[in-house]
Amino acid sequence: MPSKKLAFINGRPQLVDANARVRSEADRQYNRVRNEQQSDYLKFYHSNEWKQLRDQILIRDNSLCQRCGLQASLVDHIVPSEDDWEDRTNADNLQALCRDCHYWKTRRETTKRKKGQHRAMKITVIVGYPASGKSTYVKRHQGQHDLVYDYDHIMTALTGLPLHQGNIDANDYVQLIYELILRKLKAEQSFDHVWLVMTYPDEKLESLLASRDVEHILIDTDRDTCMQRLSKQGRDVSQLIKAMNKLDEMKSENKFAKFKKIKN
Incomplete structure:
Protein backbone atom coordinates (compact mmCIF):
# COMPACT_ATOMS: atom_id res chain seq x y z
CA MET A 1 0.00 0.00 0.00
CA GLN A 38 2.21 41.90 -10.86
CA SER A 39 -0.05 42.46 -13.82
CA ASP A 40 2.88 43.11 -16.21
CA TYR A 41 4.42 39.82 -15.11
CA LEU A 42 1.25 37.90 -15.91
CA LYS A 43 0.63 39.72 -19.19
CA PHE A 44 4.06 38.70 -20.45
CA TYR A 45 3.40 35.00 -19.80
CA HIS A 46 0.14 35.23 -21.74
CA SER A 47 1.67 37.15 -24.63
CA ASN A 48 2.32 35.81 -28.14
CA GLU A 49 5.97 36.81 -27.71
CA TRP A 50 6.36 34.39 -24.80
CA LYS A 51 4.38 31.61 -26.50
CA GLN A 52 6.58 31.80 -29.60
CA LEU A 53 9.77 31.91 -27.52
CA ARG A 54 8.56 28.96 -25.47
CA ASP A 55 8.01 26.89 -28.61
CA GLN A 56 11.49 27.80 -29.89
CA ILE A 57 13.16 26.67 -26.66
CA LEU A 58 11.25 23.38 -26.60
CA ILE A 59 12.43 22.70 -30.16
CA ARG A 60 16.00 23.69 -29.27
CA ASP A 61 16.02 21.36 -26.24
CA ASN A 62 14.29 18.53 -28.15
CA SER A 63 11.37 18.74 -25.70
CA LEU A 64 13.55 17.04 -23.08
CA CYS A 65 13.93 18.18 -19.49
CA GLN A 66 17.40 19.68 -19.14
CA ARG A 67 17.72 18.30 -15.61
CA CYS A 68 16.40 14.76 -15.67
CA GLY A 69 16.13 14.01 -19.40
CA LEU A 70 12.44 13.06 -19.34
CA GLN A 71 9.74 14.68 -21.47
CA ALA A 72 9.62 18.45 -20.92
CA SER A 73 6.31 20.21 -20.52
CA LEU A 74 7.30 23.83 -19.88
CA VAL A 75 10.06 26.40 -20.31
CA ASP A 76 11.81 27.84 -17.26
CA HIS A 77 13.92 30.94 -16.61
CA ILE A 78 17.29 29.80 -15.25
CA VAL A 79 17.60 33.13 -13.46
CA PRO A 80 13.98 33.79 -12.42
CA SER A 81 12.34 36.63 -14.31
CA GLU A 82 11.30 38.24 -11.04
CA ASP A 83 15.01 38.50 -10.17
CA ASP A 84 16.10 39.77 -13.59
CA TRP A 85 13.18 41.07 -15.62
CA GLU A 86 15.40 42.45 -18.39
CA ASP A 87 16.73 38.95 -19.15
CA ARG A 88 13.31 37.33 -19.55
CA THR A 89 13.59 36.88 -23.36
CA ASN A 90 17.25 35.82 -23.48
CA ALA A 91 17.32 32.29 -24.94
CA ASP A 92 20.52 31.51 -22.99
CA ASN A 93 18.52 32.09 -19.81
CA LEU A 94 15.79 29.61 -20.77
CA GLN A 95 15.58 25.83 -20.45
CA ALA A 96 13.00 23.12 -21.01
CA LEU A 97 11.94 21.32 -17.83
CA CYS A 98 9.44 18.70 -16.75
CA ARG A 99 6.89 19.75 -14.12
CA ASP A 100 8.59 17.89 -11.26
CA CYS A 101 12.03 19.40 -11.90
CA HIS A 102 10.46 22.85 -12.28
CA TYR A 103 8.58 22.40 -9.01
CA TRP A 104 11.70 21.47 -7.03
CA LYS A 105 13.81 24.18 -8.68
CA THR A 106 11.21 26.82 -7.78
CA ARG A 107 10.97 25.48 -4.27
CA ARG A 108 14.75 25.74 -3.77
CA GLU A 109 14.74 29.27 -5.18
CA THR A 110 11.94 30.32 -2.85
CA THR A 111 13.69 28.79 0.16
CA LYS A 112 16.95 30.56 -0.66
CA ARG A 113 15.15 33.85 -1.22
CA LYS A 114 13.44 33.59 2.16
CA LYS A 115 16.66 32.65 3.95
CA GLY A 116 18.62 35.34 2.15
CA GLN A 117 21.28 32.83 1.10
CA HIS A 118 23.64 34.69 -1.19
CA ARG A 119 27.32 33.87 -1.16
CA ALA A 120 29.94 36.21 -2.60
CA MET A 121 30.86 33.44 -5.04
CA LYS A 122 34.04 33.83 -7.06
CA ILE A 123 34.69 31.90 -10.27
CA THR A 124 38.21 31.14 -11.47
CA VAL A 125 38.90 29.84 -14.96
CA ILE A 126 42.20 27.91 -15.01
CA VAL A 127 43.77 27.18 -18.41
CA GLY A 128 47.09 25.79 -19.62
CA TYR A 129 48.79 22.92 -21.45
CA PRO A 130 48.05 19.35 -20.36
CA ALA A 131 50.41 18.55 -17.45
CA SER A 132 51.05 22.24 -16.80
CA GLY A 133 49.89 21.90 -13.19
CA LYS A 134 46.33 23.24 -13.34
CA SER A 135 44.80 20.62 -11.02
CA THR A 136 47.72 20.93 -8.61
CA TYR A 137 47.20 24.68 -8.41
CA VAL A 138 43.50 24.26 -7.64
CA LYS A 139 44.17 21.67 -4.92
CA ARG A 140 46.56 24.09 -3.21
CA HIS A 141 43.99 26.90 -3.16
CA GLN A 142 40.51 25.39 -2.96
CA GLY A 143 38.42 25.61 0.21
CA GLN A 144 35.87 23.34 1.85
CA HIS A 145 32.84 24.95 0.22
CA ASP A 146 34.17 25.11 -3.35
CA LEU A 147 33.10 23.45 -6.58
CA VAL A 148 35.70 22.11 -9.04
CA TYR A 149 35.00 21.18 -12.65
CA ASP A 150 37.96 19.22 -14.02
CA TYR A 151 37.34 17.23 -17.22
CA ASP A 152 39.89 14.48 -16.46
CA HIS A 153 38.67 13.86 -12.92
CA ILE A 154 35.00 13.74 -13.98
CA MET A 155 35.90 11.32 -16.81
CA THR A 156 37.62 9.07 -14.28
CA ALA A 157 34.64 9.23 -11.92
CA LEU A 158 32.20 8.30 -14.71
CA THR A 159 34.21 5.51 -16.34
CA GLY A 160 36.44 4.10 -13.59
CA LEU A 161 39.44 4.45 -15.91
CA PRO A 162 42.82 5.67 -14.63
CA LEU A 163 43.31 9.43 -14.61
CA HIS A 164 43.88 10.93 -18.08
CA GLN A 165 42.55 7.85 -19.89
CA GLY A 166 39.46 9.00 -21.74
CA ASN A 167 36.49 7.18 -23.19
CA ILE A 168 35.15 8.85 -26.32
CA ASP A 169 31.64 7.57 -25.63
CA ALA A 170 31.66 9.28 -22.21
CA ASN A 171 32.83 12.61 -23.60
CA ASP A 172 29.29 13.85 -24.30
CA TYR A 173 28.30 13.11 -20.71
CA VAL A 174 31.25 15.04 -19.30
CA GLN A 175 30.35 17.96 -21.57
CA LEU A 176 26.73 17.75 -20.43
CA ILE A 177 27.85 18.07 -16.81
CA TYR A 178 29.85 21.15 -17.79
CA GLU A 179 26.87 22.77 -19.51
CA LEU A 180 24.58 22.06 -16.56
CA ILE A 181 27.14 23.55 -14.17
CA LEU A 182 27.24 26.74 -16.24
CA ARG A 183 23.45 26.98 -16.17
CA LYS A 184 23.44 26.58 -12.39
CA LEU A 185 26.21 29.15 -11.97
CA LYS A 186 24.18 31.65 -13.96
CA ALA A 187 21.20 31.12 -11.67
CA GLU A 188 22.74 30.56 -8.23
CA GLN A 189 25.62 31.52 -5.99
CA SER A 190 25.80 28.45 -3.77
CA PHE A 191 29.59 28.13 -3.36
CA ASP A 192 32.41 30.23 -2.00
CA HIS A 193 34.58 29.55 -5.04
CA VAL A 194 34.10 27.72 -8.34
CA TRP A 195 37.11 26.43 -10.31
CA LEU A 196 36.73 25.68 -14.03
CA VAL A 197 39.77 23.72 -15.22
CA MET A 198 40.34 23.47 -18.98
CA THR A 199 43.15 23.51 -21.57
CA TYR A 200 42.01 26.70 -23.28
CA PRO A 201 39.18 29.12 -22.46
CA ASP A 202 35.63 28.55 -23.59
CA GLU A 203 34.64 31.72 -25.43
CA LYS A 204 30.97 31.48 -24.46
CA LEU A 205 31.91 31.88 -20.78
CA GLU A 206 32.23 35.62 -21.30
CA SER A 207 28.52 36.06 -22.01
CA LEU A 208 27.22 33.33 -19.71
CA LEU A 209 29.10 34.58 -16.65
CA ALA A 210 29.14 38.28 -17.47
CA SER A 211 27.47 39.20 -14.18
CA ARG A 212 29.77 37.08 -12.02
CA ASP A 213 33.09 37.79 -10.32
CA VAL A 214 35.38 35.87 -12.69
CA GLU A 215 39.17 35.56 -12.41
CA HIS A 216 41.26 34.20 -15.29
CA ILE A 217 44.52 32.33 -14.70
CA LEU A 218 46.94 30.87 -17.25
CA ILE A 219 49.28 28.25 -15.80
CA ASP A 220 52.17 29.34 -17.99
CA THR A 221 54.39 26.26 -17.87
CA ASP A 222 56.46 26.03 -21.06
CA ARG A 223 55.49 23.46 -23.66
CA ASP A 224 58.72 21.41 -23.53
CA THR A 225 58.34 20.90 -19.77
CA CYS A 226 54.76 19.76 -20.25
CA MET A 227 55.81 17.35 -23.01
CA GLN A 228 58.40 15.81 -20.69
CA ARG A 229 55.84 15.41 -17.92
CA LEU A 230 53.36 13.81 -20.31
CA SER A 231 56.00 11.36 -21.49
CA LYS A 232 56.86 10.38 -17.88
CA GLN A 233 53.16 9.86 -17.18
CA GLY A 234 52.96 7.50 -20.16
CA ARG A 235 50.24 9.58 -21.82
CA ASP A 236 49.59 9.54 -25.55
CA VAL A 237 51.05 12.91 -26.53
CA SER A 238 49.77 12.61 -30.11
CA GLN A 239 46.20 12.87 -28.82
CA LEU A 240 47.00 16.14 -27.04
CA ILE A 241 48.94 17.97 -29.75
CA LYS A 242 45.79 19.48 -31.26
CA ALA A 243 44.74 21.02 -27.94
CA MET A 244 48.27 22.32 -27.32
CA ASN A 245 48.38 23.87 -30.79
CA LYS A 246 45.04 25.54 -30.16
CA LEU A 247 46.45 27.10 -26.99
CA ASP A 248 49.53 28.31 -28.90
CA GLU A 249 47.29 29.84 -31.55
CA MET A 250 45.32 31.74 -28.93
CA LYS A 251 48.54 32.98 -27.35
CA SER A 252 49.72 34.32 -30.69
CA GLU A 253 46.39 36.15 -31.07
CA ASN A 254 46.84 37.77 -27.64
CA LYS A 255 43.75 36.06 -26.25
CA PHE A 256 45.25 35.95 -22.75
CA ALA A 257 45.72 39.67 -22.14
CA LYS A 258 43.44 39.64 -19.08
CA PHE A 259 44.77 36.34 -17.72
CA LYS A 260 47.04 36.30 -14.70
CA LYS A 261 50.08 34.22 -15.72
CA ILE A 262 51.49 31.81 -13.15
CA LYS A 263 54.56 29.64 -13.56
CA ASN A 264 54.26 26.10 -12.21
Whole structure:
Protein backbone atom coordinates (compact mmCIF):
# COMPACT_ATOMS: atom_id res chain seq x y z
CA MET A 1 0.00 0.00 0.00
CA PRO A 2 1.51 3.38 -0.97
CA SER A 3 2.43 5.73 1.89
CA LYS A 4 0.04 8.55 2.70
CA LYS A 5 0.22 12.00 4.23
CA LEU A 6 -2.32 14.37 5.76
CA ALA A 7 -3.15 17.45 3.67
CA PHE A 8 -5.76 20.18 3.91
CA ILE A 9 -7.87 20.48 0.76
CA ASN A 10 -10.51 23.22 0.70
CA GLY A 11 -10.05 23.58 4.43
CA ARG A 12 -10.69 19.91 5.20
CA PRO A 13 -8.06 17.31 6.27
CA GLN A 14 -7.64 14.44 3.83
CA LEU A 15 -5.18 11.59 3.28
CA VAL A 16 -3.32 11.84 -0.03
CA ASP A 17 -0.37 10.01 -1.61
CA ALA A 18 2.92 10.95 0.04
CA ASN A 19 4.34 12.39 -3.19
CA ALA A 20 1.21 14.37 -4.06
CA ARG A 21 1.51 18.16 -4.29
CA VAL A 22 -1.51 19.92 -2.87
CA ARG A 23 -2.12 23.61 -3.36
CA SER A 24 -2.35 25.30 0.01
CA GLU A 25 -4.19 28.43 0.98
CA ALA A 26 -0.80 30.15 0.96
CA ASP A 27 -0.45 29.23 -2.73
CA ARG A 28 -3.86 30.69 -3.51
CA GLN A 29 -3.06 33.83 -1.56
CA TYR A 30 0.23 34.15 -3.48
CA ASN A 31 -1.64 33.95 -6.79
CA ARG A 32 -4.21 36.53 -5.66
CA VAL A 33 -1.45 38.98 -4.71
CA ARG A 34 0.35 38.37 -8.00
CA ASN A 35 -2.84 39.04 -9.95
CA GLU A 36 -3.23 42.35 -8.15
CA GLN A 37 0.38 43.55 -7.96
CA GLN A 38 2.21 41.90 -10.86
CA SER A 39 -0.05 42.46 -13.82
CA ASP A 40 2.88 43.11 -16.21
CA TYR A 41 4.42 39.82 -15.11
CA LEU A 42 1.25 37.90 -15.91
CA LYS A 43 0.63 39.72 -19.19
CA PHE A 44 4.06 38.70 -20.45
CA TYR A 45 3.40 35.00 -19.80
CA HIS A 46 0.14 35.23 -21.74
CA SER A 47 1.67 37.15 -24.63
CA ASN A 48 2.32 35.81 -28.14
CA GLU A 49 5.97 36.81 -27.71
CA TRP A 50 6.36 34.39 -24.80
CA LYS A 51 4.38 31.61 -26.50
CA GLN A 52 6.58 31.80 -29.60
CA LEU A 53 9.77 31.91 -27.52
CA ARG A 54 8.56 28.96 -25.47
CA ASP A 55 8.01 26.89 -28.61
CA GLN A 56 11.49 27.80 -29.89
CA ILE A 57 13.16 26.67 -26.66
CA LEU A 58 11.25 23.38 -26.60
CA ILE A 59 12.43 22.70 -30.16
CA ARG A 60 16.00 23.69 -29.27
CA ASP A 61 16.02 21.36 -26.24
CA ASN A 62 14.29 18.53 -28.15
CA SER A 63 11.37 18.74 -25.70
CA LEU A 64 13.55 17.04 -23.08
CA CYS A 65 13.93 18.18 -19.49
CA GLN A 66 17.40 19.68 -19.14
CA ARG A 67 17.72 18.30 -15.61
CA CYS A 68 16.40 14.76 -15.67
CA GLY A 69 16.13 14.01 -19.40
CA LEU A 70 12.44 13.06 -19.34
CA GLN A 71 9.74 14.68 -21.47
CA ALA A 72 9.62 18.45 -20.92
CA SER A 73 6.31 20.21 -20.52
CA LEU A 74 7.30 23.83 -19.88
CA VAL A 75 10.06 26.40 -20.31
CA ASP A 76 11.81 27.84 -17.26
CA HIS A 77 13.92 30.94 -16.61
CA ILE A 78 17.29 29.80 -15.25
CA VAL A 79 17.60 33.13 -13.46
CA PRO A 80 13.98 33.79 -12.42
CA SER A 81 12.34 36.63 -14.31
CA GLU A 82 11.30 38.24 -11.04
CA ASP A 83 15.01 38.50 -10.17
CA ASP A 84 16.10 39.77 -13.59
CA TRP A 85 13.18 41.07 -15.62
CA GLU A 86 15.40 42.45 -18.39
CA ASP A 87 16.73 38.95 -19.15
CA ARG A 88 13.31 37.33 -19.55
CA THR A 89 13.59 36.88 -23.36
CA ASN A 90 17.25 35.82 -23.48
CA ALA A 91 17.32 32.29 -24.94
CA ASP A 92 20.52 31.51 -22.99
CA ASN A 93 18.52 32.09 -19.81
CA LEU A 94 15.79 29.61 -20.77
CA GLN A 95 15.58 25.83 -20.45
CA ALA A 96 13.00 23.12 -21.01
CA LEU A 97 11.94 21.32 -17.83
CA CYS A 98 9.44 18.70 -16.75
CA ARG A 99 6.89 19.75 -14.12
CA ASP A 100 8.59 17.89 -11.26
CA CYS A 101 12.03 19.40 -11.90
CA HIS A 102 10.46 22.85 -12.28
CA TYR A 103 8.58 22.40 -9.01
CA TRP A 104 11.70 21.47 -7.03
CA LYS A 105 13.81 24.18 -8.68
CA THR A 106 11.21 26.82 -7.78
CA ARG A 107 10.97 25.48 -4.27
CA ARG A 108 14.75 25.74 -3.77
CA GLU A 109 14.74 29.27 -5.18
CA THR A 110 11.94 30.32 -2.85
CA THR A 111 13.69 28.79 0.16
CA LYS A 112 16.95 30.56 -0.66
CA ARG A 113 15.15 33.85 -1.22
CA LYS A 114 13.44 33.59 2.16
CA LYS A 115 16.66 32.65 3.95
CA GLY A 116 18.62 35.34 2.15
CA GLN A 117 21.28 32.83 1.10
CA HIS A 118 23.64 34.69 -1.19
CA ARG A 119 27.32 33.87 -1.16
CA ALA A 120 29.94 36.21 -2.60
CA MET A 121 30.86 33.44 -5.04
CA LYS A 122 34.04 33.83 -7.06
CA ILE A 123 34.69 31.90 -10.27
CA THR A 124 38.21 31.14 -11.47
CA VAL A 125 38.90 29.84 -14.96
CA ILE A 126 42.20 27.91 -15.01
CA VAL A 127 43.77 27.18 -18.41
CA GLY A 128 47.09 25.79 -19.62
CA TYR A 129 48.79 22.92 -21.45
CA PRO A 130 48.05 19.35 -20.36
CA ALA A 131 50.41 18.55 -17.45
CA SER A 132 51.05 22.24 -16.80
CA GLY A 133 49.89 21.90 -13.19
CA LYS A 134 46.33 23.24 -13.34
CA SER A 135 44.80 20.62 -11.02
CA THR A 136 47.72 20.93 -8.61
CA TYR A 137 47.20 24.68 -8.41
CA VAL A 138 43.50 24.26 -7.64
CA LYS A 139 44.17 21.67 -4.92
CA ARG A 140 46.56 24.09 -3.21
CA HIS A 141 43.99 26.90 -3.16
CA GLN A 142 40.51 25.39 -2.96
CA GLY A 143 38.42 25.61 0.21
CA GLN A 144 35.87 23.34 1.85
CA HIS A 145 32.84 24.95 0.22
CA ASP A 146 34.17 25.11 -3.35
CA LEU A 147 33.10 23.45 -6.58
CA VAL A 148 35.70 22.11 -9.04
CA TYR A 149 35.00 21.18 -12.65
CA ASP A 150 37.96 19.22 -14.02
CA TYR A 151 37.34 17.23 -17.22
CA ASP A 152 39.89 14.48 -16.46
CA HIS A 153 38.67 13.86 -12.92
CA ILE A 154 35.00 13.74 -13.98
CA MET A 155 35.90 11.32 -16.81
CA THR A 156 37.62 9.07 -14.28
CA ALA A 157 34.64 9.23 -11.92
CA LEU A 158 32.20 8.30 -14.71
CA THR A 159 34.21 5.51 -16.34
CA GLY A 160 36.44 4.10 -13.59
CA LEU A 161 39.44 4.45 -15.91
CA PRO A 162 42.82 5.67 -14.63
CA LEU A 163 43.31 9.43 -14.61
CA HIS A 164 43.88 10.93 -18.08
CA GLN A 165 42.55 7.85 -19.89
CA GLY A 166 39.46 9.00 -21.74
CA ASN A 167 36.49 7.18 -23.19
CA ILE A 168 35.15 8.85 -26.32
CA ASP A 169 31.64 7.57 -25.63
CA ALA A 170 31.66 9.28 -22.21
CA ASN A 171 32.83 12.61 -23.60
CA ASP A 172 29.29 13.85 -24.30
CA TYR A 173 28.30 13.11 -20.71
CA VAL A 174 31.25 15.04 -19.30
CA GLN A 175 30.35 17.96 -21.57
CA LEU A 176 26.73 17.75 -20.43
CA ILE A 177 27.85 18.07 -16.81
CA TYR A 178 29.85 21.15 -17.79
CA GLU A 179 26.87 22.77 -19.51
CA LEU A 180 24.58 22.06 -16.56
CA ILE A 181 27.14 23.55 -14.17
CA LEU A 182 27.24 26.74 -16.24
CA ARG A 183 23.45 26.98 -16.17
CA LYS A 184 23.44 26.58 -12.39
CA LEU A 185 26.21 29.15 -11.97
CA LYS A 186 24.18 31.65 -13.96
CA ALA A 187 21.20 31.12 -11.67
CA GLU A 188 22.74 30.56 -8.23
CA GLN A 189 25.62 31.52 -5.99
CA SER A 190 25.80 28.45 -3.77
CA PHE A 191 29.59 28.13 -3.36
CA ASP A 192 32.41 30.23 -2.00
CA HIS A 193 34.58 29.55 -5.04
CA VAL A 194 34.10 27.72 -8.34
CA TRP A 195 37.11 26.43 -10.31
CA LEU A 196 36.73 25.68 -14.03
CA VAL A 197 39.77 23.72 -15.22
CA MET A 198 40.34 23.47 -18.98
CA THR A 199 43.15 23.51 -21.57
CA TYR A 200 42.01 26.70 -23.28
CA PRO A 201 39.18 29.12 -22.46
CA ASP A 202 35.63 28.55 -23.59
CA GLU A 203 34.64 31.72 -25.43
CA LYS A 204 30.97 31.48 -24.46
CA LEU A 205 31.91 31.88 -20.78
CA GLU A 206 32.23 35.62 -21.30
CA SER A 207 28.52 36.06 -22.01
CA LEU A 208 27.22 33.33 -19.71
CA LEU A 209 29.10 34.58 -16.65
CA ALA A 210 29.14 38.28 -17.47
CA SER A 211 27.47 39.20 -14.18
CA ARG A 212 29.77 37.08 -12.02
CA ASP A 213 33.09 37.79 -10.32
CA VAL A 214 35.38 35.87 -12.69
CA GLU A 215 39.17 35.56 -12.41
CA HIS A 216 41.26 34.20 -15.29
CA ILE A 217 44.52 32.33 -14.70
CA LEU A 218 46.94 30.87 -17.25
CA ILE A 219 49.28 28.25 -15.80
CA ASP A 220 52.17 29.34 -17.99
CA THR A 221 54.39 26.26 -17.87
CA ASP A 222 56.46 26.03 -21.06
CA ARG A 223 55.49 23.46 -23.66
CA ASP A 224 58.72 21.41 -23.53
CA THR A 225 58.34 20.90 -19.77
CA CYS A 226 54.76 19.76 -20.25
CA MET A 227 55.81 17.35 -23.01
CA GLN A 228 58.40 15.81 -20.69
CA ARG A 229 55.84 15.41 -17.92
CA LEU A 230 53.36 13.81 -20.31
CA SER A 231 56.00 11.36 -21.49
CA LYS A 232 56.86 10.38 -17.88
CA GLN A 233 53.16 9.86 -17.18
CA GLY A 234 52.96 7.50 -20.16
CA ARG A 235 50.24 9.58 -21.82
CA ASP A 236 49.59 9.54 -25.55
CA VAL A 237 51.05 12.91 -26.53
CA SER A 238 49.77 12.61 -30.11
CA GLN A 239 46.20 12.87 -28.82
CA LEU A 240 47.00 16.14 -27.04
CA ILE A 241 48.94 17.97 -29.75
CA LYS A 242 45.79 19.48 -31.26
CA ALA A 243 44.74 21.02 -27.94
CA MET A 244 48.27 22.32 -27.32
CA ASN A 245 48.38 23.87 -30.79
CA LYS A 246 45.04 25.54 -30.16
CA LEU A 247 46.45 27.10 -26.99
CA ASP A 248 49.53 28.31 -28.90
CA GLU A 249 47.29 29.84 -31.55
CA MET A 250 45.32 31.74 -28.93
CA LYS A 251 48.54 32.98 -27.35
CA SER A 252 49.72 34.32 -30.69
CA GLU A 253 46.39 36.15 -31.07
CA ASN A 254 46.84 37.77 -27.64
CA LYS A 255 43.75 36.06 -26.25
CA PHE A 256 45.25 35.95 -22.75
CA ALA A 257 45.72 39.67 -22.14
CA LYS A 258 43.44 39.64 -19.08
CA PHE A 259 44.77 36.34 -17.72
CA LYS A 260 47.04 36.30 -14.70
CA LYS A 261 50.08 34.22 -15.72
CA ILE A 262 51.49 31.81 -13.15
CA LYS A 263 54.56 29.64 -13.56
CA ASN A 264 54.26 26.10 -12.21
